[in-house]
Structures are given as structure tokens and as C-alpha cells.
Amino acid sequence: MDVLKFAWIKLTPTRALESCGKLEKAFFGTTYRLLYITGLSTFESGIFYAIYSRIVKTIIGLFIFAELWNLVSEADSLDGIIANINVTIIHLIAVYRYRNMASNKVLFKKLATASQVENFDISTKQRNKLVDFWASENEKYLRLLLTLGMCTLSIWYVYPLVDDIEYNLVVTMRLPYDFRNPTLYPPTYLATVLAFNEIGLFVMVNDIILQAHLIHLICQYAVLANCFENIVTDCSYKGNVARSLGYTKLNLNNKFKTKYLKRFDNLIDQHKFILIRGQTSSGNTEVFNDAYGHHTRGSDELPAFEMAHA
Numbered sequence: 001m002d003v004l005k006f007a008w009i010k011l012t013p014t015r016a017l018e019s020c021g022k023l024e025k026a027f028f029g030t031t032y033r034l035l036y037i038t039g040l041s042t043f044e045s046g047i048f049y050a051i052y053s054r055i056v057k058t059i060i061g062l063f064i065f066a067e068l069w070n071l072v073s074e075a076d077s078l079d080g081i082i083a084n085i086n087v088t089i090i091h092l093i094a095v096y097r098y099r100n101m102a103s104n105k106v107l108f109k110k111l112a113t114a115s116q117v118e119n120f121d122i123s124t125k126q127r128n129k130l131v132d133f134w135a136s137e138n139e140k141y142l143r144l145l146l147t148l149g150m151c152t153l154s155i156w157y158v159y160p161l162v163d164d165i166e167y168n169l170v171v172t173m174r175l176p177y178d179f180r181n182p183t184l185y186p187p188t189y190l191a192t193v194l195a196f197n198e199i200g201l202f203v204m205v206n207d208i209i210l211q212a213h214l215i216h217l218i219c220q221y222a223v224l225a226n227c228f229e230n231i232v233t234d235c236s237y238k239g240n241v242a243r244s245l246g247y248t249k250l251n252l253n254n255k256f257k258t259k260y261l262k263r264f265d266n267l268i269d270q271h272k273f274i275l276i277r278g279q280t281s282s283g284n285t286e287v288f289n290d291a292y293g294h295h296t297r298g299s300d301e302l303p304a305f306e307m308a309h310a
Contacts, residue, residue, distance in 0.1 A: 015045070031208055038198075039052050039055070039056030060199050064095070101209060108209075117273065120223065127226055130223055131223065146208075160189070166180070169188070
């Protein structure tokens with residue numbers, strides 16, 4: 001296992017990990033390496049990787065073109081049309097999503113680094129466990145998605161060899177030559193298998209990227225919720241003030257009051273930060289301020305305190 005891990009690291013020296021913090025690497029490290037090895041990384045600048053990436057993308061483009069060519073020229077049955085449209089649409093959607101992510105890579109990088117800010121508080125064991133849990137869940141579902149995807153692809157590879165149709169390929173497509181003969185069919189079949197494998201990984205990697213961002217977002221909200229739930233404990237110096245005064249009289253302690261207000265402001269900032277990360281519109285901030293009852297810094301009131309701890 002250690003040998004495989006070492007080989008995996010050596011085969012995927014992506015530049016995306018060079019500027020990663022600990023939390024970003026925990027959630028996106030494997031995803032960045034998958035992007036690198038599949039030729040889809042947008043963080044690399046080397047000439048050899050650029051050539052490799054261009055070859056992979058050309059194979060994907062030619063494969064989709066062959067599917068579309070068959071769809072408009074050799075659609076001889078309703079079942080064939082439906083099957084061809086189904087696969088082609090999946091591939092075209094994957095291309096659209098990848099182009100969207102590539103053109104907005106700065107935004108996606110900001111989303112990936114959202115847990116590196118100061119207000120993202122994981123100073124307690126409970127919050128560290130939350131982060132570790134969601135990071136492990138991300139790895140688990142990444143491996144599950146890859147396993148299910150590769151198992152599905154393996155069925156596509158074998159099916160044309162055992163069905164009743166002679167010289168069938170993994171998917172219906174049109175090629176610029178007649179491959180339906182014993183000489184050309186084997187190399188054509190192998191070439192289409194390799195191309196279909198590339199585009200299958202392309203679809204899976206797109207899903208893995210979105211999955212990583214969604215789980216990362218869930219983790220941020222889980223930590224934020226824990227911070228709100230334990231705001232009194234965090235502000236009462238390990239509970240000493242709370243035990244001496246009781247929860248209903250904590251607002252009489254000025255030191256606690258100051259710390260509570262500062263903590264509450266920081267949590268509001270973190271919530272708004274998650275919601276508007278990557279956006280430039282200042283109007284959204286006003287809407288979120290309205291949602292918090294126009295709470296502003298320097299206020300002497302303890303918002304939502306007595307309601308939560310009456």
C-alpha cells in the first residue's frame with residue numbers, strides 16, 4: 001500500500017497543491033491529483049503537460065464528434081437514436097461543466113480556500129473531529145464514485161464482445177472508414193475503448209469536483225453551527241463565568257459581554273463570507289445584514305442571547 005501511495009504521489013506532482021493550506025489539501029488534494037493525471041488540470045504550465053492535456057482533450061472532442069456524426073447521419077431506429085442521444089447528452093453536459101469550471105477557476109479556488117480564513121474556528125476537539133469526519137467522508141465518496149464509474153465502464157467494454165451484433169463498438173458512433181472486418185475491428189475496438197475510458201473519466205472527474213466543493217461547504221456550515229451552539233461556553237472562559245453567575249445573568253458581566261459581542265460578530269462575518277464567497281455585489285451584504293436584524297458592531301445588545309438561553 002505504501003508503494004502504491006508513493007507511486008501515486010510521484011505520478012501526480014500537480015502545482016495546484018503548492019499553495020494549498022492544510023484544510024484545502026484535506027478536501028481537494030486527491031481531486032487535484034485526479035485532475036492532473038487525467039490531463040484536465042488548469043493549474044499546470046509545463047510544455048509536456050500542455051501537450052498531454054491537449055491530446056486528451058482532442059481525443060474527447062473527436063469521440064463526441066463521432067457520436068454526433070452518427071446521430072445525424074446513421075440514425076436507423078428509434079432505440080438507436082435514444083441510446084445515442086442519452087450518451088451524447090451526458091458527454092456534452094460534462095464538456096459544458098468543465099468549460100464553466102475552467103473559465104471560473106479563480107472563483108473555484110476561492111471556494112476551495114474558504115476554510116482557511118481566521119473566522120473559521122476549529123480550536124476545539126469537537127470541531128476538529130467535524131472537519132476530520134467530513135474530510136474522510138469526501139475521500140470515501142470519491143472512491144465510491146470512482147469504483148462505481150469504473151465498474152460501469154468495464155461492463156460497457158465487455159458487452160460489445162458478447163452481444164449478437166458483429167463488429168459492435170462500446171458506443172454507437174460513425175468513423176471515416178469501414179472497420180467491420182477482421183483486420184480493422186480489433187485496433188478500432190481498442191482505440192474506442194481507450195477513448196471511451198478517457199471521456200468516462202472526464203465525466204467522473206467533473207462530478208468529483210462538484211462533490212468535493214459541496215462536502216467542503218457542508219463542513220463549513222457544520223463547524224459554524226457548532227460555533228453558534230457553543231458560543232456561550234466559548235465566551236465564558238471554559239464555563240467558569242457561566243457557573244458562577246448562571247446563564248440568565250451572564251449579560252451582567254462586562255468582560256463576557258464584550259467577548260460575546262465580538263464572537264457573535266465574527267460568526268456573522270463567517271456566515272456571510274460562506275454565502276457571498278466569490279461574489280462582488282455589495283448589495284448582497286445588506287440583505288444578509290437585514291437577516292441578522294441589522295446587528296452592527298459596537299452594539300450593547302446581546303442578539304438572540306436570552307432567547308437561546310432563557
